[in-house]
Amino acid sequence: MDGAIATDxxxxxxxxxxxxxxxxxxxxxxxxxxxxxxxxxxxxEIVTVAVRRVNLSDPKxxxxxxxxxxxxxxxxxxxAGCHTANEAVRTLRLAREAGGWNLVKLEVLGPPPLLYPDMxxxxxxxxxxxxxxxxxxxxxxxxxxxxxxxxxxxCVAIMPLGAPIGSGLGVQNPAMISMMMEHITVPFLVDxxxxxASDATIAMELGCTAVLVNSAIAHAKDPIRMAKxxxxxxxxxxxxxxxxxxxxxxxxxxxxxxxxxxx
Amino acid sequence: MSGTITLTLNGQxxxxxxxxxxxxxxxxxxxxxxxxxxxAVERNEEIVSRxxxxxxxxxxxxxxxxxxxxGGG
Numbered sequence: 001m002d003g004a005i006a007t008d009x010x011x012x013x014x015x016x017x018x019x020x021x022x023x024x025x026x027x028x029x030x031x032x033x034x035x036x037x038x039x040x041x042x043x044x045e046i047v048t049v050a051v052r053r054v055n056l057s058d059p060k061x062x063x064x065x066x067x068x069x070x071x072x073x074x075x076x077x078x079x080a081g082c083h084t085a086n087e088a089v090r091t092l093r094l095a096r097e098a099g100g101w102n103l104v105k106l107e108v109l110g111p112p113p114l115l116y117p118d119m120x121x122x123x124x125x126x127x128x129x130x131x132x133x134x135x136x137x138x139x140x141x142x143x144x145x146x147x148x149x150x151x152x153x154x155c156v157a158i159m160p161l162g163a164p165i166g167s168g169l170g171v172q173n174p175a176m177i178s179m180m181m182e183h184i185t186v187p188f189l190v191d192x193x194x195x196x197a198s199d200a201t202i203a204m205e206l207g208c209t210a211v212l213v214n215s216a217i218a219h220a221k222d223p224i225r226m227a228k229x230x231x232x233x234x235x236x237x238x239x240x241x242x243x244x245x246x247x248x249x250x251x252x253x254x255x256x257x258x259x260x261x262x263x
Numbered sequence: 264m265s266g267t268i269t270l271t272l273n274g275q276x277x278x279x280x281x282x283x284x285x286x287x288x289x290x291x292x293x294x295x296x297x298x299x300x301x302x303a304v305e306r307n308e309e310i311v312s313r314x315x316x317x318x319x320x321x322x323x324x325x326x327x328x329x330x331x332x333x334g335g336g
Contacts, residue, residue, distance in 0.1 A: 050332070
């Protein structure tokens with residue numbers, strides 16, 4: 001063991017196995033070229049995507065697939081903008097047809113400025129999607145009861161927020177994230193709030209399976225460099241979690257021997 | 264049989280020439296210059312399977328949603 005993460009340190013969701021523990025969003029970049037370059041630098045294997053109407057007045061406009069190859073990356077379609085179970089199901093059925101993929105990210109959001117997870121709508125949509133055969137990775141509140149209920153319903157990953165979407169406030173709820181995790185056996189990801197690399201490390205040190213990041217990379221001054229930083233931060237946090245941190249103590253404990261001192 | 268079919272496309276009414284009165288989903292995508300491999304189509308709130316584009320005939324009054332993947336978090 002040379003200190004590198006063993007190559008068999010993989011994680012599996014709904015039967016699909018991945019090595020990277022960083023999932024990246026594809027939104028909010030300057031252009032599609034930057035999107036593609038940042039995703040490549042992040043080392044991510046899964047990318048989240050939105051489903052929207054084609055602009056029929058400009059059919060030859062470049063498309064995401066031209067810059068982020070669906071054969072190379074696993075597209076994880078989301079339900080951003082959906083506020084009812086019916087909208088979520090219709091959107092993801094279209095995504096399934098466009099990509100031939102059952103693995104999806106469900107998010108039902110409340111109104112701005114918080115875009116906080118609407119858990120009642122989330123439960124309804126999750127039930128409808130699971131009934132329709134989807135493997136649902138679900139964005140949710142940092143609510144241990146809600147998370148357990150979503151897992152019991154059959155959701156394949158639980159993804160609470162660390163702070164509001166796009167806020168960059170970091171993991172504001174580390175204690176609650178840790179407590180939630182104790183009752184969850186499916187993959188557990190922090191899905192919102194990461195603002196910089198150390199935030200992602202903290203989430204991984206807490207024991208998260210993976211972390212989802214979009215704005216922290218897309219809105220960095222240099223998104224490609226930040227994507228690389230996130231990749232390293234995730235690996236650092238994962239290694240620290242596996243290594244097991246030292247206990248905290250209220251006081252000093254000298255690192256150098258107290259014997260053999262000159263007098 | 265009329266040579267024109269009126270559809271609601273992504274929320275907007277549009278009329279299309281339909282020689283012989285027939286227009287399939289594939290024919291419509293071709294008219295719109297869209298790459299069938301990069302879009303998904305819903306007709307009257309029901310998914311049209313990609314393998315059926317060529318033999319799914321459209322009728323006046325049909326509502327279609329044509330979507331694709333874009334950047335999102």
